[in-house]
Amino acid sequence: MSKKTVEYTISRTPELGMDFRPASGLMAPTELPEPQLDSQNMLINVGPQHPATHGVLRLVLELDGETVVKCSPTIGYLHSSFEKLGEYRTWNQVVPLTDRMDYLAPLIYNCAYVMAVEKMMGIEVTERCKVLRVILMELDRIFSHLLWLGTWSIDVGAFTPFLYSFQEREKVYSLHEAFTGARITTSATRVGGLMADVPEGWTEGVRDFANGVIKTLDEVEFLLSTNSIHLGRTQGVGAISAEEAVNCGLSGPNLRATGVPYDVRKDRPYYDYETYDFDVPVGEHGDCYDRYMVRIEEMRQSTRILHQALDRLPDGPVNVDDPRVILPSKTDLMNDMESMIHHFKVVMEGVKAPAGESYFPVEGSKGELGMYVVSDGGSKPVRWRVRPPSFVNLSAIPRLVEGGLFADVIMVNASLDIVLGEIDR
């Protein structure tokens, strides 16, 4: 079979303004001096209503050509004054406010809040409650990372991983619904225990999900992890060094992508996390791709924790046996005067916390989530402060995008995994 050659003939068509003269030689175009044009930087407004900002974040960017010279984030569009509202509610009534902050991982916020209150009150919850809360938190870590994975792949231009990850998220929604009756606003915890014990068969559902999500992650990784478009858009983009990341207060996967192995579950263990066998993935370059890889690996590690927690889940009550904080059973309530009084006091006055304060950090899906509660001995908080991981992570975005390209702003923003409900609170 003979090779077929194609000959291109270029015809000069001066009437169309085309010039196909060679680059060198007699017919080469003459060098023209660069015109002294008066140029000025351009201001571009991104958001607040833009799907790539993942909420109502507004970025005002000053561009020199395609290079970002300055980035000014504006937040506060979702400000709901949750911390002020919390000061007018009893300790248990604050729980519904917590899951409206991070609606992508509501159970982590529910658990973290009551854990801080319990530590301040000196309540030690039951073993079953501890393991169940670990299951809930790890389940929602995967839940939150799956949403990040879907939106991330949309931002990078891939649509299929979005569908895969949202299909898996739907299973977690069903688990939320079976346990709490709500799909997003779970409000699953109470001071001293949980809203209820998990229904029968729920733990098998968690196990099925933990097995199934691994397959989905493999499929998504097959599509993304070595995809050259994905690599080109993420590797080396939005990089930050480890020292700077610590100084900027980054936490969670964003910090670990720079190589700092700071994980609250390992460094400041709570709820026997030191007895679970899991690893903390760390990155090397601190760029968008490393953040992606760290989160993917974190989901796998969370399934390991889920399996171990399900294996060790003991029987027994989920609530502490403490009439100060827990409502009595309905049978006791109807037959026992003391229980009636306890019920009345807990419902009408609320749980009373002794004067004191506590800062309880947990490893949330976005980073170090700290709950700082201050009590003066009453049934309402004097101060309830959330150390918002997304808020501090987002404050580093000018550092990450300035000097880069305009198109990379979208990827950097997606890689930070922010949730505006918690940033604005």
Place this chain on the structure above:
Amino acid sequence: MSTEEKRSGYNGVEDRPTPLDHLETGSGDVSPTRHPSVEALSEAFPDGILRHEVVAGDEHVVFIDPTRSLDILRWLRDDPDQLYTYLSDVTAVDYGGGRPLQVVYQLYSIPYRRALRVKAELPLDGLSIASVFPLWASANWLEREVWDLFGIHFEGHPDLRRILMPENYGEGHPLRKDFPLRGRFSRAEQTRRALEMEPEDYYVPSEMGPGREPQLVRWEELGAGPVPVEGGPAKAEGTPESGTSDEDSSERPSSNRTD
């Protein structure tokens, strides 16, 4: 591949001591009664440390002299035996009743795995403290938030503006105890001000330029008293309501808003 090999592949991701190993070396020795950083602090700054408390079992709180806060915090960050390189949080607590406001720094030393809470008490007539932004960049937005919600002025902060509330918010600082839950202005006045806001106000090149001046802080708001109400079509609430009730008589449709 055997299960053992698979597991070792997983475990190879992280090679560093577990917290229990670290405790055996004795360097990160925090107990309910003893905190090495607190002891070192009281030696280095005998008059800068006002008192030391242990709360919630094992959380150590150090109260420092607010006029020397920057020196003390810098020492905590840079001393090779402390290395509190990670500033988790900056916030404030208002206990109400005219008591001083507390500025709270949550510090964490990643190398030594120690946490320390540092507090500085500010009287209501002197709500000003040095900014720790030169030490930790994470203080940037956290201090802006404390300024926004509590009205504590951080000297030396490069860009002390409101962050969660709108920049033309004129009702004061919402997380203070003397601030009523629904605000100082009537609903009609709040609506009028919200409609007056122009997005372009915050979209001018002078605000974006590289060498721009930070916006001036309105010092008259630093006082503890209620913010005087400017003229408006609606009559504003006269006295702040008490802290326990969230009833607000101004809850009515804003029929008299300007258009």
